[in-house]
Amino acid sequence: LSEKCENESDWSVEVSDFAKSTCNPVRKLIEQMKIEPNPNYQMIALSIGDPTVFSEIGKPQSVINAVQACINDKKFDGYTPSYGTEAARQAVAKYYSRPDNLIYKFTDILLTNGCSQAIDLCITVLANRGDNIVIPKPGFSIYKTLAGTLGINVKYYSLLEEFNWEVDLEELESLIDERTKAIIVNNPSNPCGSVYSREHLLDIIDLAERYKLPIIADEVYGDMVFPGNEFYYMSELTQRVPILSCNALSKRFILPGWRFGWIAIHDPKNYLARVRAGFNDLTTRILGPNSLAQAAVVEILEKTPQSYFDGVMQILSINAEIVYERVKKLPGLIPRKPSGAMYMMVGLDLKCFPDIPTDLEFVQMLIREKSVFCLPANIFECPNYIRIVITMKKEKIIEACERIEEFVLAHYKPCEKK
């Protein structure tokens, strides 16, 4: 064996299939984008779903107080149990229970490194190599990224634009086969900004029940709905179907960098006994979130006033309105009004832009000419759309809209056929 390798070039070390089958198109685009913005304009990034960027609002004051109260005490530097401290899990259980119809015990909560690891653990605990999970399209790319590494397949069910991005239940049903292990539902939705009604959620739950499939509910935008809309946790709506609700401090508490998330296990009929044991084993691989964050979360969840969240949603809803009204007037762009989360999808009528063949091209030219960075929605499996993040300051948002307007007017050609 040793002789086989005498040639120095043999050193070139191969990379595993795990790595090769891992791709996160959002991160790849954002971190490796090579397009030069126009030096005459300051860059406005409406790309990454990071609420700390540009917004006039930062984290709640409770976060600062809580960290200052914990930082001196070395007991908060120690290893925590793999699935988190009892105090932090208790705080999450209490905060995310709904007095009338959803009571979590602390043992139902597992702390994770952000919502990403919550979803990773759910997929990993349920599916084998060659199994599949069904996921939304348009949808956030992380599900495929996570499943891909492990050789778990994804099948896309469509969200119907004309029905406020509701799930195409018939199509979803047709995708389910013997190797389907879970349904992922993302509500409110990234990238659509849609918020599902109670009735629609019940229809999805009903389907899951008929096929006896657990639901992984990606509810990282839970409660982030604009005034006049109502959000339901899927766990509130069933006393039978097991729901793994994935969530985090990332969006609602404006702490995406903290990598603090959790899985809330809703399983009234105790169908998931083996899955709970599996979670326990899997969390011992790299352990959960930062211990200081775990210590602080108790006070953060207790002390953050409702008015803080109301303020954030007020601003997001005004921003959505501004972008919607402005973009609506632009030829060739068809904005879709969101009801929650922090994104707006904008359809591109590309036959009216003869020099722009794809959404990716649209986005790249917009950067090059106007230094405005949106994401091409083909990375959300939804070509011919762009996704605009609406968390930035009002002045920025208006400036971005103005630049988009100039860009569109420069490239738009009415009635042209491609």
Next chain:
Amino acid sequence: LSEKCENESDWSVEVSDFAKSTCNPVRKLIEQMKIEPNPNYQMIALSIGDPTVFSEIGKPQSVINAVQACINDKKFDGYTPSYGTEAARQAVAKYYSRPDNLIYKFTDILLTNGCSQAIDLCITVLANRGDNIVIPKPGFSIYKTLAGTLGINVKYYSLLEEFNWEVDLEELESLIDERTKAIIVNNPSNPCGSVYSREHLLDIIDLAERYKLPIIADEVYGDMVFPGNEFYYMSELTQRVPILSCNALSKRFILPGWRFGWIAIHDPKNYLARVRAGFNDLTTRILGPNSLAQAAVVEILEKTPQSYFDGVMQILSINAEIVYERVKKLPGLIPRKPSGAMYMMVGLDLKCFPDIPTDLEFVQMLIREKSVFCLPANIFECPNYIRIVITMKKEKIIEACERIEEFVLAHYKPCEKK
């Protein structure tokens, strides 16, 4: 398909092979230990390698200052690049370079969730299902835990107790086959407390070079050696063999709960180009450590004085001496003097303890009778030893030794044959 599942019992959801093949025996023992301690004694846990427990020393003051300086600024709450901020990577690169013979650039550093995720990424990027990695015995159980999930096999090479736990190089060589993808070296060692000489490390590097295998160097106890010993990073000692050095703030900075670690890529000949790309993809799955910790690490690495580390090692070395001298006198126990890290291995001459068949039994009875919790070293693939953590306060350590003495004298029967 739907009808197949009419029976409610079919709901019982199966757990994946990924979860089934994941086992962390240390965490399992510590978190699920059901043995009741003796209510007449306060529990002394010499089990988990958590330097925050019992020690008179806490984290450096620089940590508190750095966090207080960062917590108000919301720019430290945002998503960081998947492999960490440039500032934090720069700080690690600078701190862990050695002016004479090891210069890291920030692009050589990837930030991770503790040393555990550093090792996880290294194994995942290099090995496929069915491949193998060679790992030390006795050795820390995390390597097998991490590899097991992915169906990567482990092969154990022996550390030779009579040669200060040096690697049995002949055996190591005999284990290497076509599917071997990496050699893991842990120096200083958990559980042995051994510190390898320059010469021995060069011998290991030489072997790796002959087989063209990259080395994963678990150096989480790097620089934690008792006065009179010297520690070398493997990366200092070769200009050819690629070394993936895994490290963390966990032990030396006494911040295990922070989950802040890194991989330092040493690859002077650029053999690892594909591996670097693979790391980039893999880090986009759940992202790196907490952003506040990333912000703080710059000041932490710059401002922590050498005297702080010297103080810690002074205490650990005194503790080691105390335990060694006391245990040496006990019949049937054979302590092995450590040179670094924070553990001591103690051999058990079990034929002198007729009512104690195994190291696990020894440990359980010691808890039940004397409320002292050590780890049975069979979980480190080294039966008939126990591992004692030596980070606690001197009074505690002496009390623990006294209780162990009582326990041993109560159970020891000279000359008995089993």
